[in-house]
Amino acid sequence: MRRRGAGGEGGAGDGGRAGRFWSARRVPAAVVAVVVLGAAGVLLYDVAAVRAGHRALGWRRRLAHELAHRPLHNGWIVAGAVLAVLAGLWLVVLAATPGRRGVLPMRRDDPDVRAGLDRRAAALVLRDRVMEVSGVQSVRVDVGRLAVRARARSHFRDLDEVRTDVEGVLADAVRELGVARRPVLSVRVHRPPRR
Structure with a gap:
């Protein structure tokens, strides 16, 4: 997490709006x-x-x-x-331009506190949450400013069931992250190639 400082990361007059972090x-x-x-x-x-x-x-x-x-x-x-x-x-x-594309602004419940979440850290948290879904063998999660893309590999269970569970887990995890702008979720589930 990052807090507002003197390093050009936003003015005091944001009025509770969660804007992007400036470099x-x-x-x-x-x-x-x-x-x-x-x-x-x-x-x-x-x-x-x-x-x-x-x-x-x-x-x-x-x-x-x-x-x-x-x-x-x-x-x-x-x-x-x-x-x-x-x-x-x-x-x-x-x-x-703001320049800190790797930092996602978080919701501002208090106008005096401004926080951001590193996109790689958010991807790691979401990946760990998706790995808890039954049937998921591996997953890759990419977190962008506007979308979260998850590509999971399932080695058992029906693919539609796994996709539904992954979407639900991702939606809950993204909500718990507390980012200011809720990203669009994109989930793809496939089987590992047969040898």
């Missing part, structure tokens, strides 16, 4: 900050050197010459523009 995105933010700081530092040094009477650095003279003489439809100019647009779109997507 702090520290690594992309640190990379962008270091790149921008380095570029700004080099540019500021070069501008200060030119103001002090020195010549501009060679890379800046070369860049100004290339930008002045290359046409806009040049392949390198277009490739640089496309790369800058893609990087900008990636940063906008990172800023506008």
